[in-house]
Amino acid sequence: MRLTVLGSNGTYPTPGHPTSGYLLQHEETSIWLDTGSGTFAALQSLIDFIDLDALIISHVHADHCIDLLGFYHAVKYGGRPRSGIPTYVPPGLAERLKGFLGDPHHPLGETLDFRVKADGGRASIGGVEVGFALTDHPVPTLAVRARADNGRVLAYSADTGPQGEWSRIAAEADLFLCEATYQGRADDKPWSHHLTAGEAGQIARAVGSRTLMLTHIWPVLDPDLSVQEAEHTFGRPVELAVPGMVVKV
Template identity: 35%
Template sequence: MGLSLTVLGCATPYPSTDNPCSGYLVEHHDTRLWMDAGTGTLGPLQRYTRLEDVDAIWISHLHADHSADLLTAYYALLFADVKRDPIPLFGPPGIADRLAGFLTNGPTRSPVEDAFEITELHDGHQTTIGTLLLTTRAVHHGIPAFGVRVEADDVSLTYSGDTAPCQSLVELARDTDVLLCEAESAEKTPDMVHHTPEDAGDTATSANAGRLIVTHVGRFLSPQEAVARASSRYQGHVDYAAPGTTFTPR
């Protein structure tokens, strides 16, 4: 199998009846990466792969709509029928203590490291997961937050995470085959920490991305509006990250 992206969910800031929060499965040959683990994404993940077969988890930032299902994954890994070594988990600084703070209910800290082999991200972090090369850049979201570029077989997919428009995302996505970019905001505000659809189009244009997929569309926008507005600023093909859809960069 070539590089592919399956949308587990993209709702914000809470799941709807047919759309979990942000989560994606990236696959290439036998490598499987769970990219963001927002509320409700562990369920649909299992339509495509077993938790035992996930090679790593990458988390863009610690807002619940991108990370809350790490808590349910913890219980699956330690107290249920899933048998495997700890899953490599890449996430923002402080992710281990954040998880332990939610999970601990008594004097003894919950053993999150028994479920996850944790690596803290930093700007410029790079790692290889199976056949995938991941490059992480810090982005602008008001808290520690990251975007990631995934590469395999000279094909690339870049994911914005949650961020205001920023040069580091443009640099990360330079000449990428697919840009998966959030488009949460219906309108610009002085304290922006998200893209509008127009911003997503501008970022794709500035990066010379081959294709744009808008995701994390806010509740005051329809997917159709988001695609149309992004298309007004980007001449390439624009899709919406509909739950259950699988995209192939080429």
């Protein structure tokens, strides 16, 4: 598989740094994983969006889903309409977006085929098998474990606090893309439903993730310090997700 980072900012975009979004590709299959602010424009510099095989949205927080509306408008009104695009979402997300569009019966679902996934849900997208697990976050949030038919595994934490089925999500993952919103002591976190960089490293080490990449770092923090803190607990070098980066999984 190949993962391209479209955006990795936590919470809000800054110039050149969209929020969460990734393009996951395996052979002919392309999956857009999280559609945070600014990621649709970034995606279009890489592929023709009309060719996407599926989208996966982890949760309804705007920094993970809001560009789904821009994508919808581009598909619907961009001159090349397509219907039934597989869009894997947690419970409640489709309803929230329809509400934003001002109509609980909005035909958004004709273009985006919403396939609601709960804890333990699975999906098969081209040569990629995807498993979903609910995370420690105040709205239904899906962590993702994507396994290619060559056996390689990408795990994505989405947004989460430390509680969760970490072994199911990230055990022995070839790449564990993990949120690390905060730095410093876990006890001092402003909000318990995110991780510190140290916690990300601790979790990755506990479940035997082969490599760890930090993402969703609070924009005011120095990401190099996040990497140092995660390396301290992981015990090995740690990568940092930056927009435009391409990683072979």
